[in-house]
Amino acid sequence: MTSLNRRTVFAGLTLAALAGCSAYASAAEIRVLNWQGYGTDEAFAVETFQKKTGNTVVHEYFTSEQEMLTKLRTNPGAYDVVLVNSAFTAQAAKEGLIGKIDTADMPNFKDLAPNLAQNADLTSNGDVLGVAWTWGATSLTVNKDKVSPVPDSIAALWDTQYAGKVSVRDDGVEAVQLAALATGQSINDIKDMDAVKAKLKELVSQVKTFWSSENDWNQFFSAGDFVVSTFWSGGAGRSASKGLPVAFVVPKEGAVGWLDGFSIPTASKNSEAARAFINWMIDPEFYAQWAAKGAPSSANAKATAALPDSDFNKATFNDPAVVARVQFMQPLSDEKRKEYTELWQDLKSGQ
Numbered sequence: 001m002t003s004l005n006r007r008t009v010f011a012g013l014t015l016a017a018l019a020g021c022s023a024y025a026s027a028a029e030i031r032v033l034n035w036q037g038y039g040t041d042e043a044f045a046v047e048t049f050q051k052k053t054g055n056t057v058v059h060e061y062f063t064s065e066q067e068m069l070t071k072l073r074t075n076p077g078a079y080d081v082v083l084v085n086s087a088f089t090a091q092a093a094k095e096g097l098i099g100k101i102d103t104a105d106m107p108n109f110k111d112l113a114p115n116l117a118q119n120a121d122l123t124s125n126g127d128v129l130g131v132a133w134t135w136g137a138t139s140l141t142v143n144k145d146k147v148s149p150v151p152d153s154i155a156a157l158w159d160t161q162y163a164g165k166v167s168v169r170d171d172g173v174e175a176v177q178l179a180a181l182a183t184g185q186s187i188n189d190i191k192d193m194d195a196v197k198a199k200l201k202e203l204v205s206q207v208k209t210f211w212s213s214e215n216d217w218n219q220f221f222s223a224g225d226f227v228v229s230t231f232w233s234g235g236a237g238r239s240a241s242k243g244l245p246v247a248f249v250v251p252k253e254g255a256v257g258w259l260d261g262f263s264i265p266t267a268s269k270n271s272e273a274a275r276a277f278i279n280w281m282i283d284p285e286f287y288a289q290w291a292a293k294g295a296p297s298s299a300n301a302k303a304t305a306a307l308p309d310s311d312f313n314k315a316t317f318n319d320p321a322v323v324a325r326v327q328f329m330q331p332l333s334d335e336k337r338k339e340y341t342e343l344w345q346d347l348k349s350g351q
Contacts, residue, residue, distance in 0.1 A: 116218025130261030172344030237312035
């Protein structure tokens with residue numbers, strides 16, 4: 001869920017590392033559907049891939065998972081690689097929008113953390129529907145110059161001393177999940193929606209401004225519009241790398257976890273080149289450059305191990321007990337998504 005760029009080329013990369021053992025008879029144009037500024041469109045990444053394979057890369061963007069699904073439905077054959085959050089992979093597959101991926105010619109696949117590579121939401125009966133790429137958490141962040149000591153509880157969002165200095169993402173599902181954590185519930189099995197509603201009503205009264213994008217968050221934070229907020233772990237890492245006094249916390253109540261993977265649309269005309277591109281995206285060489293500028297955690301265990309201990313994500317999630325508190329989003333029905341969104345809209349409008 002984010003904008004970066006620097007031009008650097010790893011001259012020593014081999015075609016085999018990028019594309020497995022395959023050789024291309026002719027160059028292809030790969031069309032990638034992703035969030036803007038989310039890794040795949042890094043200048044160094046595109047240039048290196050194009051130089052080594054001869055394949056060109058063209059990007060198109062979406063601003064929500066719903067928009068991503070709509071683009072796949074209405075433009076069959078328009079895309080070769082699509083970024084799909086694991087909570088939406090099964091739905092995309094059920095609708096026939098994405099298909100099984102043959103990972104035999106993707107040498108970097110073997111280095112993915114097994115629990116991520118074989119995640120139940122990215123696979124079906126042993127078939128890979130999405131290649132695990134990055135993961136992270138949406139959690140509590142504070143301005144450490146303004147908030148001391150750094151809190152260890154999500155209750156900070158509701159602390160009256162920060163009234164009018166709080167910000168949360170303007171997303172109904174995420175808001176409900178955060179309230180579920182705050183009321184001691186599972187984000188994937190909410191039993192007491194009345195408690196969630198009451199908690200969200202209190203939260204709305206605390207909020208100074210809602211944010212929708214990473215750019216929004218950085219601007220509001222820099223302007224001092226809030227000192228306590230929610231944010232993505234990858235975004236917090238990038239903001240910290242730019243010198244902003246950001247402290248990212250996985251509180252004792254837990255955090256909302258997400259896992260992003262790459263899928264290949266069933267109507268893709270360039271599936272071989274698409275697999276080569278995905279293989280490059282999970283390559284430690286790619287991740288080392290991206291991580292230096294702020295990136296989510298890599299699904300590639302080899303890539304993560306090679307990072308310095310000072311790396312933001314490595315430092316944040318190096319404790320298994322911290323990772324154990326992260327509740328990863330599971331698929332949500334359209335009915336539940338509508339219910340959460342309408343609840344959020346009603347609360348924001350004062351109903």
